Amino acid sequence: MSDWNTKIIEEFRANGGKVGGTYENRPLLLLTTTGAKSKQQHTTPLAFMKDGDRLIIVASMLGAPKNPAWYHNIVAHPEVTIELGSETFPATATVIEGEQRTQLWARTTEEFPILADHQAKTTRQIPLIAITRH
Template identity: 55%
Template sequence: MNDWNQQIIKEFRANGGKVGGSFEGVPLLLLITTGAKSGQKRINPLTYLLDDERLFVFAAYGGSPTNPDWYHNLVAHPQVSVELGTEQFEATAVLIEGEERDQIYARETQVHPGAAEYEKKTTRKIPVVELVRRNSSC
C-alpha cells in the first residue's frame, strides 16, 4: 500500500493534483498529518467533498472494521497540512458528529456512490472530518 500511495502522491504533485488510472476524474487531495505515536509526517491521498465553502474527508478505509491510521493521527494532532490541486494550506481537522455528520455523509454518497458501499461493509460509523483552513476560508 505504501508504494501504491507513493505513486499516487508523485503523480498528484507532477500533474497539479490530477491522477489517472482508477482515480481519473476523482477529486483527490493530499493530507499531511503528524503520526500519533511516531511524531513523523505522514502523507495520504484522499478523496474529498467540497460542500459550499467547506472541505470534508471521510475515514471510510474501504469499509474496513477499523479507522485508517491517518484518522488516528489527526485525532491526536488536529493541525494538518493539505495539498489541493496546486494549492497548499494549513488546516485544523474537526470531527463532525451527530445529525450534521449524517447529512454530510449522505451528501458524499450522492456525489461518490462508492461511499454508500463502504458504509454497508462495516458496522462502525465512518468518521466525517472537516478540514478548516487556518488562514482563510475554503
C-alpha cells in the same frame, strides 16, 4: 506507505494535482498528518467533497473494521497540511458528529455512492472529517 499511495502522491505533485487511474477526474487532495504515536509526518491521497469553505474527507478504509491510521493521527493532532492542485496550506481537521454528520453523510453518499457499500461492510460508523483552511 504503500507503493500505490507513493505513486499517486508523486503523480499528484508532478502534475499540479492531476492524476490518472482510480482518481482520474475526481477531486483529490493530499493530507499530511502528524503521527499519533510516532510524531512523524504522513501523507495520504484522498478523495474529497466541498461543503462551503470546508473540504470533507471520509475515513472509510474501504469498509475495513477499523479506522485508517490518518484518522487517529488527526484526532491526536488536528493541525494538518493540505495539498490541493498546486497549492499547499495549513488547516484544521475536525471530526463531524451528530445531526450535521447525518445530513452530510446523505450528501456524501450521493456524490460517492461506493461509500454506502463501504458502510455496509463494517459495524463502525465511518467518520466524516471537515478540513478548514487557516
